Amino acid sequence: MSEGLGVFDAQLRLVSWNRKFQDFIGLGDVALQAGTPHETLFTHALTPKDTSLSRILARVRTTIEAASNGESHSINCELPDGRAIRFSAAPLLGGGVAAVYSNITEQNQRETDLARRVHERTAALQLSENRLNIIANEVSAGIAHVDKNMQFSYVNTRFARAYGLRPEDFIGKPCSAILAPETLGKSNHFFEQTRRGAAVDFAMTVRLPDGRDKEIRTFLRPEQPSRGEVIGFFLLSIDMTRQKAANAALLQSQKMDALGRLSSGISHDFNNLLTVILGNLTPLADRLDQPDLNEEFLAPAIAAARRGSDLTRRLLSLARKQPIDPQPVTTDDILDGLVKLLRPTIPETIEISAQSATDLPLVFVDLAQLEMALFNLAVNARDAIGASGTIELRQDVVFLSPTEAEPDRLASGHFLRLQVIDSGEGMTEDSRERIFEPFYTSKDDGAGYGLGLSMVYMFVKQSNGAIRVESKRGFGSTFTILIPAVDASDLPEADTGESPGTQLLSAQERPVTLLVDDDADVRRVLRRQLVDEGYPVIEAANAQDALDLLQHMSEIRLLISDIAMPGGMSGLDLACEVLKGPSRVGILLMTGQATPPDQSCLGVKLPILRKPFDPALLQQAIKQVLKISGEDT
Template identity: 30%
Template sequence: MASGCTPARSRPAKCRGRFRPTVTGWELARSLPSSFRRRRPNDLMRPAENNRILIIDDNPSIHEDFRKILAPIGSRLTDLSAAETALFGQEQTTAVRKHFVVESAYQGEEGLAKVHDAIVRERPYAMAFVDVRMPPGWDGIETIAQLWQEAPDLQIVICTAYSDYSWQDIAAKLNGSHNMVVLKKPFDNIEVLQLAHALCHKWLVTQEANAKLTELNRVVEERTRELDRINAELRTEIVEHRQTEEVLRESEERFRAFMDNSPIIAFIKDDAGRYVYLNKPFEERFKIRLSEWSGRTDIEAWGPKIAATIQENDAAVRESGLPQEFIENMQVPEGAECEWLVLKFILPDRTGRKLIAGVGVDVTERNRIESQRRQAQKLEAVGQLAGGIAHDFNNILAVIMGYGETAMARVEPAGAAHQGLQAILKAADRGAVLIQQLLSFSRKQVIWPRIIDVNFVLIETDKILHRLINEDIHMSLLLGTDIGCVKAEPGQVEQVVMNLVVNARDAMPQGGQLTIETTNAQVDDSEAQRHNVAAGEYVVVQVTDTGSGMSPETKGRIFEPFFTTKASGHGTGLGLATCYGIAKQSGGFIRVESEIGQGSTFSVLFPRIDDVAQPRAVQTAPVNLPRGTETVLVVEDDDALRQVTAQILDELGYVVIEAANGKQAQEVLSTDRGQSVDLLLTDVGMPYLDGGALGKWAELRYPDIKVLYVSGHIEDPRIDRENLGEKQAFLAKPVTRTQLALTVRWVCDGRPG
């Protein structure tokens, strides 16, 4: 940013026996652009959003393909809305999909006529998909050239499966327009949808830019007329009034008072780039005086690195003659470089020189918060995608684990088949851990949090942590006193600490110091708002290493799933993503401090709970799986998962009835056979009728029926697993044979303590 000092007052010059300053304070105040003096946010008319798209292709089936993607109906709309949600960062529950208006033309001449007619009707198209080959009429290149004669801002996507023209040929024939991209056939639906969103938005932004340019021209003309009027008035006042000097002095004092008491910095530089004016906020913020800076250039004031950008921006303003906004860096006395939003404009003086005037505000904090917000939105979008994928894989793993465990029970323990099945189940277990990590990052993992003492969790985990590190790493465990309790799942807290310890170990291949510390902390409103958490007291688990540290670029991406700086085969890239998800799911967040060569500190903050920690229950696996003779209605829309569940229960002695969805289950329960059902085992997320609604319906019809809900999704509004009834229970996917047997028996026995 151009920083500048205000010049000392110019010496008056003789004029018909009178003195008048070359640049007066009153004239400078009046010459500020009206857009800066009195512009409001809504002064500029925002163009209406345009979702009209023209398809120009001689193949009718291509038109139908585009309509399916851009103007879908029925189930296609649902599928594409889900895609858009993942693509554009909106939550699926709140996303509102843009509906495009798609019209067709089968030859270039017809397309040109439609574009002309649309403009006449004041309903222009925002973009067009144009095929290259369209015999017998114009080809795509000629069509585009004709379209741009009629509508220069029309965004074009060239669609072709052939290589008739290279991109360089196309660009040369069409003069290298920026309103054009190439889409190769066969095209991807998501790519088409992305192009439609992006180019319709670009068309809208172009219209906004044109409107703003028109407004800027109006402002310049208005300012020019104002300056002309001011000059005429001053000439008249000089001739007619001897009191002009007093009037100008008072005006200058008012201007100085205005500039010195405003919250913005202001500066003026002469035509040689030397500072000639600084307002008081400028002097106070940078702890300098005008007398020290008067006559300095940007290089003398800021050094060559910062000055290069400032001088480039000054040149752009001089060349255009229009007010322009820039983001410029200036170093404050504390040593940090701050970002400033600067409005610069030309200020002519009485001698005809073109001075550069500018005003600016510090936007460092605002930009930092905005960057954090964008990163949070990005992680949220990736989390939605990861959670959806993990949820689908849960069902697949459940089938593998169910059939694998069933098969193991039928083969000889010493045989080769038994070993093979063990390998399959071991791989499925690894897959389940990976899925749980994805669900942790997306905050959709099913957890059972309780009040715990983090110091106790770390003491229990200490031996495991020492096994994770190398002998040349010294680990210290510093547990604070009077540390509050937190509400979280102990296993998740252990996982967070182990992931951070492994990360620290890998950052210290030559050894070093690893410190794990617990403290209490107070999070103020500002930090809470940045991390979207509640302000108040938190318990901090801090892991510090003396390793290689991270660059700002790496630090900005460490919580993205599958991002890793480790060599191939040495990490999944899910460790820190899992920590992020667990902290968020527990109502907390993570602070990161790191510099290259200075090590790293990860501070995981959990909301403090003023309560007594609950002891961890110790469970032992039964030698033999419990059996039963009750009738169980298994409701699951995944055929393979439903079949393996039914097979396991059948082998355990239960009478099993299957239903593929909620509607079929209602039909079963409405028959005489349904009266014998003792337990309704139902998936929660199903088409037609979800498991939550089915369970409520069944309980109203049969008050004595027991219901076991099964889901791999924590954020499911269809059931409240924290407040289930006495005859209800919840089981998290993927479900092992043992878990299924124990839980079904437990629910059928009335959930004994």
């Protein structure tokens, strides 16, 4: 056998033993006799010079003596040669002690190896768990586990933060104690499907404890061990609010881009038509000495043509084709001025007030367009209120974090915040989503174009800002405009270049004028307006003919040219050629196109008239070019 065995009688005298036991106590070369008292046995064995072995044998002797008193004892120790042993002593029935020595070196090694593997695997599992916790807590989704009793057994940090709690606050809590009744009511159907083993995905609006509404997409996956019973499910929720807002902004941008392409394509021809119509009807109305006929027929036609011009301008503005003139401004007094402007148009039963914070930031914006945008919002607020209510105009400065700025594709930073708040009837969700669409209106038929809010939207976008609307049926509406604050050191330098018109001296007589336009009807109207003011006029149907005339007629001192013309040479090309020459010719451009022309090739900025325009505006532009004093006109 592999163990050493020794048996002692009640007086602890050696009765039987085997060779391994004799070797163990260090008496392998001694002829042992039965009946040898254990004192004698161990006294002899304790004589070796190896003190470490002597200490071990002393513990063995003590163990045998303890066993003789009826108690089993066992000790583990290591021999000087490195072997690990276990020595056990147990009392025998009828008296006596049985002592067993075992070599447990291999067993200890196996246990050590097992303990090491357990430790390594435990550490690896702990590391893996820590990594999973980091991933689960940092991923941009709420994660939870719900057991079969519909109680939370795990939630990650993001899930807990959405409810203003810590993850440990969820453990053991039923879903009904955490989720809002409305949210739970919408989700229960999907929860039950998952508890029956189905994988479910769904989207819904969730009301958080702080009152915010979030668009959430949720993925449910059952926890279903191999035996088939569902013991719970995993829940992963992704906040889609910002993505939905970004998609809506992209869709709106695409709509505006489509409208822009349409508007740009028709604007030139349409404005030429309006120029001809207004250019003929207006002088006819001035010369017709029949007031009744004038009021009955001409005045409505002229008004309709002007509305058509205004409609074109609005369309171009929506399409980002109507240029704005941003300047560094402060808006300290804008709301007070707006209240004074609005008060006469608002019933006495509607209270309007303005509130401005101090230390408002500098913004780079077209102030006139900003006033018009606020005016449009206020007028819409008036219409939404009806008989009585309140309109509040507010402005202050606000800081947007990256998270707050992202839905509107803004950069984080400080913004001027302007708000128009009304106590009107509010909007439905469908109206709120479509409110900035061109031609969409909730007013009665004929009460508007449906372009006012679309124009506000596009102006704000052109100003690198954002507009938000909060509204609920029966609770009024809040429109918020955000314009980026700017530092004075970041503003572009003012353009100090002079128009080529300043090259000319003041004229006592009307100069010979070259009128260039490919539309004969437009030329006819403009020629009449110029001749009526005393200008000698020469006409050209294209830029190349005009250039030939300029080269052969030095008397020409004023050039009025359309920009877009056939023949491969535009009005800008013509102006460029004129500026290269020695002659001092005043240049006035006109256009019916949507896109502002690029004048970089000229090296200077020329005045441009946008069709249709009336005679007074034409004369004002000519005066700017020629610097003719008011007395000379």
